[in-house]
Amino acid sequence: MSNTNAAETIEVQAEEAAEAPVQAETAETPKKTRKKRVNKNPKPYPFRSKKDIVAQVESDDEFCVRCLSILYDRQTASEQSNGSTETRNRQGFMSSHAVVGTKLAKKAAEEGTLEGEELEQARTITARYGRQLAAHFRAEECAKDPSKAELAALFSAN
Numbered sequence: 001m002s003n004t005n006a007a008e009t010i011e012v013q014a015e016e017a018a019e020a021p022v023q024a025e026t027a028e029t030p031k032k033t034r035k036k037r038v039n040k041n042p043k044p045y046p047f048r049s050k051k052d053i054v055a056q057v058e059s060d061d062e063f064c065v066r067c068l069s070i071l072y073d074r075q076t077a078s079e080q081s082n083g084s085t086e087t088r089n090r091q092g093f094m095s096s097h098a099v100v101g102t103k104l105a106k107k108a109a110e111e112g113t114l115e116g117e118e119l120e121q122a123r124t125i126t127a128r129y130g131r132q133l134a135a136h137f138r139a140e141e142c143a144k145d146p147s148k149a150e151l152a153a154l155f156s157a158n
Helices: 003-026 050-059 061-074 077-082 095-111 116-144 146-154
Strands: none
Touching: 050 061, 050 116, 061 095, 061 116, 077 095, 095 116, 116 146
């Protein structure tokens, strides 16, 4: 075999190799299908979700102020008076929100509502506490209707 034949052979092999991926890409590959998940528990979740609560906080001024008040009430008495976070009990405001959250909650309690920039601050702060607020509303529902406490246990919601 001469050098020119060897070079031609290499060129042909290179061309075939370059064309092969193009052919493979154009060929349709079958899509994998997923099995649908079967809901083993036919009862829907009976409580408000964190996502629903946060969405309402962002759109409803009265609900936002109510949630701010709930968070303030979950603070200990000394935390409320000092406007700080002293106990790591995962209740009420985080330390970064304690001063402003306490000030806004007290103002809302005195005046009945917040407006403008203060309302926007309250909305920003309150939206961070979806889990606490969901737990609060779930406990409220369970206190009103003891049968919901059984559902909460079913869904492992404490």
